[in-house]
Amino acid sequence: RVSGGGRANLRGAPGVRVLHHRRAANALSGGPGAEGTAAVAEIVASEVDGFVTWxxxxxxxxxxxxxxxxxxxxxxxxxxxxxxxxxxxxxxxxxxxxxxxxxxxxxxxxxxxxxxxxxxxxxxxxxxxxxxxxxxxxxxxxxxxxxxxxxxxxxx
Structure with missing residues (x-):
């Protein structure tokens, strides 16, 4: 369901854990997958730029x-x-x-x-x-x- 702010209201839904994207990024930034995460982010950014150009x-x-x-x-x-x-x-x-x-x-x-x-x-x-x-x-x-x-x- 979508609240007035346009965000999905998932808090309290069974089996759902809500994380803020900045908190998740900070948690991953120093971890073992940090290099892979940065590479994935760069690939996604490049593909988005390519799509917008197209x-x-x-x-x-x-x-x-x-x-x-x-x-x-x-x-x-x-x-x-x-x-x-x-x-x-x-x-x-x-x-x-x-x-x-x-x-x-x-x-x-x-x-x-x-x-x-x-x-x-x-x-x-x-x-x-x-x-x-x-x-x-x-x-x-x-x-x-x-x-x-x-x-x-x-x-x-």
């Missing part, structure tokens, strides 16, 4: 996808316009023009999208995705808000 990077994926989709829409519209203006082009010529335009767009988008993924993985990186959405007027559903993950502190 989460921040994944947070920008919908924005990058929306940017690429918007670019694809522009390419498709321009290729349709070209087909209307130049009906004399053969199917082979149209296909070659389409491949060329797609390659150009992919090359133009590659470096910025790679870089925004890298930047998004840093603290405050959600601002880069927000900037892309603003600059290109992208309609992207709300992301996870990885930067809202509280820093719970602790020693590392």
């Amino acid at each position: 989460l921040r990077g994944a947070d920008v994926a919908p924005t990058v996808a929306a940017l690429r989709a918007a670019a694809e829409d522009v390419v498709s519209a321009e290729l349709r316009r070209l087909a209307q203006r130049r009906p004399d082009l053969t199917d082979e010529q149209r296909a070659e023009v389409a491949r060329t335009v797609h390659r150009v767009v992919q090359r133009l988008l590659h470096s910025p999208t790679v870089r925004v993924r890298q930047l998004a993985a840093t603290p405050g990186g959600d601002q880069y995705a927000a900037l892309l959405r603003e600059l290109f007027d992208l309609d992207v559903p709300h992301t996870s808000g990885a930067d809202a993950i509280p820093d719970i502190g602790g020693e590392r």
